[in-house]
Amino acid sequence: MKIAGLDIGTTGCKCTVFDEQGKYLGKAYRDYPVTRAVGGHEIDVSRIMDGVYGAISEMAAQYPDIAGIGVTSFGETFVMTDEKGAPLHTAMLYTDPRGSEECEELKNALGERRIAQITGLRPHEMYSISKIMWMKKHRPEVYEKARAIFLMEDYVVFHLTGRRVIDYSLATRTMAFDIMKLDFSEEVLQAAGVDRALFSQAVPTGTAAGPVLPEAAERTGLGRETVVVAVSHDQVAACVGAGAFDGSVAVDGAGTVECLTPVFDSLPDIDTMSRGYFSVVPYVIPGKYVAYAFSYTGGALMQWCTDTLAKEEKNLAKEAGCSVNEYLEKQYGAKYGEEPGQLLVLPHFAGAATPYMDTGSRGAILGLTTDTDLSEIYRGCMEGVAYEMLLNYRAIRPAGVHCTKLNATGGGARSAVWMQMKADMLNLPMTALKTADAGTVGSAMLTGIAIGLFRDLQDAADHMVEEIRTYYPRPEMHEKYNRIFSRYEQVYQAVRPLVG
Numbered sequence: 001m002k003i004a005g006l007d008i009g010t011t012g013c014k015c016t017v018f019d020e021q022g023k024y025l026g027k028a029y030r031d032y033p034v035t036r037a038v039g040g041h042e043i044d045v046s047r048i049m050d051g052v053y054g055a056i057s058e059m060a061a062q063y064p065d066i067a068g069i070g071v072t073s074f075g076e077t078f079v080m081t082d083e084k085g086a087p088l089h090t091a092m093l094y095t096d097p098r099g100s101e102e103c104e105e106l107k108n109a110l111g112e113r114r115i116a117q118i119t120g121l122r123p124h125e126m127y128s129i130s131k132i133m134w135m136k137k138h139r140p141e142v143y144e145k146a147r148a149i150f151l152m153e154d155y156v157v158f159h160l161t162g163r164r165v166i167d168y169s170l171a172t173r174t175m176a177f178d179i180m181k182l183d184f185s186e187e188v189l190q191a192a193g194v195d196r197a198l199f200s201q202a203v204p205t206g207t208a209a210g211p212v213l214p215e216a217a218e219r220t221g222l223g224r225e226t227v228v229v230a231v232s233h234d235q236v237a238a239c240v241g242a243g244a245f246d247g248s249v250a251v252d253g254a255g256t257v258e259c260l261t262p263v264f265d266s267l268p269d270i271d272t273m274s275r276g277y278f279s280v281v282p283y284v285i286p287g288k289y290v291a292y293a294f295s296y297t298g299g300a301l302m303q304w305c306t307d308t309l310a311k312e313e314k315n316l317a318k319e320a321g322c323s324v325n326e327y328l329e330k331q332y333g334a335k336y337g338e339e340p341g342q343l344l345v346l347p348h349f350a351g352a353a354t355p356y357m358d359t360g361s362r363g364a365i366l367g368l369t370t371d372t373d374l375s376e377i378y379r380g381c382m383e384g385v386a387y388e389m390l391l392n393y394r395a396i397r398p399a400g401v402h403c404t405k406l407n408a409t410g411g412g413a414r415s416a417v418w419m420q421m422k423a424d425m426l427n428l429p430m431t432a433l434k435t436a437d438a439g440t441v442g443s444a445m446l447t448g449i450a451i452g453l454f455r456d457l458q459d460a461a462d463h464m465v466e467e468i469r470t471y472y473p474r475p476e477m478h479e480k481y482n483r484i485f486s487r488y489e490q491v492y493q494a495v496r497p498l499v500g
Contacts, residue, residue: 001067003453004059005443007234008048008073008152010034010093015055016440017063020453022463027440028058035090040098042090045079045155052156053219060221069222070206070229070447071160072237072439073152075173078128080135080146080198085158088142092131095359099130102137102192106130109191116270118188120172120179120280120289124357127175133192146198153230154200160220160228161210164200168282169236171202179282179289205232205284206446229447232284234439235261235292240284241442242407242433243465245457250403252422252430253438254412257353258298258385260392262401264289272399276355276392284446284457291399293392296350297363299412301381304349309374329417331375338420340480341376343367345384346491355395356492362499364491382418387488390425390481405429405470409438416471424477425485434466441465 002025004017012031018024030051035042060066076094079087092098103125107115115123125131128151136143150158151173154166171177171184176192178185182202189196209228217224231237235253239261242251246263253259264280265288273280278291297304306314306324317327332341349363365380393401406428412418413432423430435441445460454460 001453002063002065003444003447003451004056004066004069005231005237005440005447006052006056006069006071006156007237007437007439007443008052008071008156009234010043010074013048013051013055014437014440015059015069016437016444017059017066018444018464022444022448022460024435026059026062028055030054034093041093041096043077043093045087045091045152048152049156049159056220056222064221064223066222066226067453068227068229068447068451070231070443070450071153071156072231072234072443073156073170075151075170075233076126076128078132078149078151078174079155080142081148081150082145083147085148085150085155088145089135089139094126096131097125099125099134102133103130105133106188106192110188113271113274115175115188116274118178118185119175120270120273121175122274122277123175124277127173129174129176129188129192129194132194136193148200149198150200153232157209157228157230158200160212160216162213163209165203165207165209165230166200167203167205167207167230167232169205169233172279172281173233174199177202179280182282203230205236205282206230206450208450227451229450231443231446233281235259236281236284236290237440237442237446238409238438239263239290239442240445240457241435241438241440241465242409243461244407245285245461246288247402248404250401250406251438252389252406252408252413253410254298254408254418255410256298256300257294257296258389258412259292259294260389260396261290261292262396262403264291264400268399273396276395277357278354278396278399291396292354293389293396294353295347295385295388295392296353297347298385299410301347301349301385302378305378305381309377313374325415328375328378329415331373332379333417335375338477340484341379341383343372343376343380344484344488344491345380346495347381347384347388348492352492354392358496360500361492361496364495366491382421386418386422386425387485389422390485391489393426403428405431408432409435411436416469419471423471423473425481427473427478429470429472431470432468434468
């Protein structure tokens with residue numbers, strides 16, 4: 001018997017399979033195109049389903065005894081469909097600029113504080129409801145034909161099972177979900193002028209939706225008895241996959257986006273959270289919540305640096321038998337040891353996320369001289385991402401964060417230099433986990449629980465969460481970074497007026 005996790009991302013999806021002991025067996029990946037233009041950022045959800053069917057089929061051909069498959073997805077993006085689930089339009093991504101006027105209308109109708117108290121979110125046009133309002137206003141013919149509004153998790157679950165269910169954590173990304181009542185908010189939807197009946201049934205994170213439809217089984221190769229599980233928003237799945245089940249452990253997702261996810265053992269103060277645009281999300285454990293403190297450019301900034309600037313270094317790294325990232329880390333270390341860099345890098349190369357939520361912000365590299373080499377720029381980018389996380393950590397702590405360690409996932413967790421740097425900056429132990437892909441691990445863990453393979457979260461974690469190494473903070477380095485951070489936290493205010 002096998003279990004699988006299906007992780008639907010913005011540019012691609014992957015299906016990962018594990019055995020009954022939670023051991024990784026293999027994965028399949030399919031990408032799909034995103035269209036970005038000045039007026040909009042869109043994705044064809046039919047292409048997402050093609051990718052889903054392709055990835056599942058590849059794994060089902062190798063492992064025909066998949067007993068359960070959990071579905072997790074990115075947030076916010078929605079699609080209106082007919083009664084059969086056929087899309088009526090291309091879907092807007094969270095970065096799409098449309099919906100800003102409608103968000104203002106909603107704030108004027110209910111007030112920012114009231115919306116935050118209901119939804120756990122400070123109003124922002126990235127969330128689904130503002131863009132749904134835009135569709136109703138500017139493309140009324142589509143809204144009138146719509147019989148369902150899906151986000152990506154419930155869109156895929158519907159096509160696999162015929163059931164319209166969305167878990168609580170993903171439903172919050174609409175900014176129309178009541179985190180106290182655990183259902184879509186009639187108050188918000190009435191103010192938005194959107195019909196509640198269009199949304200899927202809200203269910204607890206990790207709920208079994210049912211067996212695959214015969215036609216879905218035929219198309220994917222899954223068995224007729226395979227259970228499909230509505231897992232969660234991808235960040236919640238990653239939190240589960242990192243083994244963070246109470247307030248003592250937070251998660252550092254060191255992927256393309258850098259995301260700090262603390263767990264709250266009770267409802268945090270909404271006003272404090274709202275000031276930093278930190279969302280309050282119902283967790284898989286009733287009565288607990290998580291929040292997202294994130295930077296749009298985590299590993300993406302390192303990739304920009306190596307792809308754009310490290311042409312020669314890539315060849316040298318290949319000759320040395322290591323990655324270009326390791327090569328640049330070693331180059332810096334050979335010259336400066338573990339001393340902090342001299343550059344200040346504002347990592348807003350794709351805009352600023354929390355605590356600013358300022359899409360107009362831009363990146364900056366300060367302190368360059370004619371002696372600056374690429375390893376110093378690379379080091380500065382690493383430090384910039386870490387300083388941004390420290391900024392977020394300090395902003396969210398007053399809401400009740402009291403973690404004593406961070407579990408790190410994602411590709412960045414493989415860098416000992418970066419892990420030690422973060423431990424020193426945040427003054428917290430950082431534990432690197434074996435899996436780089438905690439989202440699919442978390443999805444499979446909750447799937448295993450749903451089909452009775454694991455007793456509970458701890459049993460699933462005992463099988464599937466493996467720690468590799470813990471990096472402990474060093475007081476002397478913490479002091480050095482703190483002195484630089486006092487300058488870093490002034491950079492945004494200094495640079496922002498100069499970039500429009």
